[in-house]
Amino acid sequence: EPEVTQTPSHQVTQMGQEVILRCVPISNHLYFYWYRQILGQKVEFLVSFYNNEISEKSEIFDDQFSVERPDGSNFTLKIRSTKLEDSAMYFCASSAPDRTDEQFFGPGTRLTVL
Amino acid sequence: GQNIDQPTEMTATEGAIVQINCTYQTSGFNGLFWYQQHAGEAPTFLSYNVLDGLEEKGRFSSFLSRSKGYSYLLLKELQMKDSASYLCAAVNQAGTALIFGKGTTLSVSS
Numbered sequence: 202e203p204e205v206t207q208t209p210s211h212q213v214t215q216m217g218q219e220v221i222l223r224c225v226p227i228s229n230h231l232y233f234y235w236y237r238q239i240l241g242q243k244v245e246f247l248v249s250f251y252n253n254e255i256s257e258k259s260e261i262f263d264d265q266f267s268v269e270r271p272d273g274s275n276f277t278l279k280i281r282s283t284k285l286e287d288s289a290m291y292f293c294a295s296s297a298p299d300r301t302d303e304q305f306f307g308p309g310t311r312l313t314v315l
Numbered sequence: 316g317q318n319i320d321q322p323t324e325m326t327a328t329e330g331a332i333v334q335i336n337c338t339y340q341t342s343g344f345n346g347l348f349w350y351q352q353h354a355g356e357a358p359t360f361l362s363y364n365v366l367d368g369l370e371e372k373g374r375f376s377s378f379l380s381r382s383k384g385y386s387y388l389l390l391k392e393l394q395m396k397d398s399a400s401y402l403c404a405a406v407n408q409a410g411t412a413l414i415f416g417k418g419t420t421l422s423v424s425s
Binding site for chain 1: 348350352356357358359360363402404407409411412413414415416417418
């Protein structure tokens, strides 16, 4: 069964450093998303992406965040200057062209900012 | 504003039936999802309701009332492996985002 994959599974970084989190969505999916979950808290929407542009973003997704689809398979989330409060699990999700609502989640990247 | 409410914790015993309720208030609505999440893992899809009524899928059923802003997830014949968090999530009008509740942690004991 096709699945969303994410790398790395765990990223440790120093405050102020840039990180790039990578995702490979399911191959025939056209809608891509990033969510985050701070330990013990709810899953929070960050951004959705379709047709090479952002469809919607939340208040959390400020200027330090950016997303990119650099090629036909990868979807990345960049955090330019990490803060302690960026420590969280980051989930990538994708959905199919005919079922924009059913989102399939990747296993997540645990980001730890020291 | 957007608000999803569900109980924080529930407990049940193996073989029992449990109902997890969810109420939502969202600016625009395009359906409601239930996801299961085991600790440290990604959410996995359980059900999706966009029309009023009951959707049954094996041991799990989900109900939606759009007029009441209410949904529930019904789990039958509980098993120990059902111990997990159950996340209620509303889809926004454009279908571009899922708005999650805080999740209900279900503990199933023998």
